[in-house]
Amino acid sequence: MPTTDLCDKYYEEIITGGTVRVLAPAFQVYGKRCSFSGPVTTLKVFEDNSLVRAALEQQGDGKVLVVDGGGSLRCALLGGNLAAMASTNGWAGILVNGCVRDVEEINAVDVGVRALAPHPLKSFKRGQGEKDVAVVFGGVRILPGEWCYSDMDGILIANKKL
Numbered sequence: 001m002p003t004t005d006l007c008d009k010y011y012e013e014i015i016t017g018g019t020v021r022v023l024a025p026a027f028q029v030y031g032k033r034c035s036f037s038g039p040v041t042t043l044k045v046f047e048d049n050s051l052v053r054a055a056l057e058q059q060g061d062g063k064v065l066v067v068d069g070g071g072s073l074r075c076a077l078l079g080g081n082l083a084a085m086a087s088t089n090g091w092a093g094i095l096v097n098g099c100v101r102d103v104e105e106i107n108a109v110d111v112g113v114r115a116l117a118p119h120p121l122k123s124f125k126r127g128q129g130e131k132d133v134a135v136v137f138g139g140v141r142i143l144p145g146e147w148c149y150s151d152m153d154g155i156l157i158a159n160k161k162l
């Protein structure tokens with residue numbers, strides 16, 4: 001169901017600030033899959049994408065990888081190789097509170113990607129960050145196991161499958 005229809009259906013939940021939340025419209029659309037949804041796995045990193053690679057190397061099983069990169073606009077946390085790996089391993093999408101690179105390559109891959117902006121510089125590879133933690137960005141708190149719904153109109157987070 002489109003995010004607009006979900007917003008109409010769950011209007012009360014959204015305006016009371018509860019179980020269904022709408023992210024601020026700050027995310028660009030990348031990847032061939034314009035609409036995607038799935039249960040969330042979270043990462044909290046800062047200018048280091050080691051954990052992003054480690055996660056996308058695993059089977060995605062239709063999940064959405066939510067990467068809180070602290071909103072850094074100083075390097076990219078995902079590029080064409082990792083996007084291709086995500087698609088091969090069955091991830092539905094990747095939501096990045098940070099930047100991506102190789103946009104033309106990402107746009108040719110059958111996966112959904114949302115991120116703040118393109119950036120040509122790669123990130124550090126120091127192995128730092130946290131996995132499966134609550135993250136807060138786009139005005140919304142996101143917990144592992146919640147559901148993400150994303151299309152050309154926006155991004156929703158819900159505490160259950162809608």
Ligand SMILES: O=C([O-])CC(=O)C(=O)O
Nearest residue numbers: 078079080081082122123
């Ligand atoms: O490892 C990186 O920095 C990301 C990258 O360039 C890619 O996925 O192609």
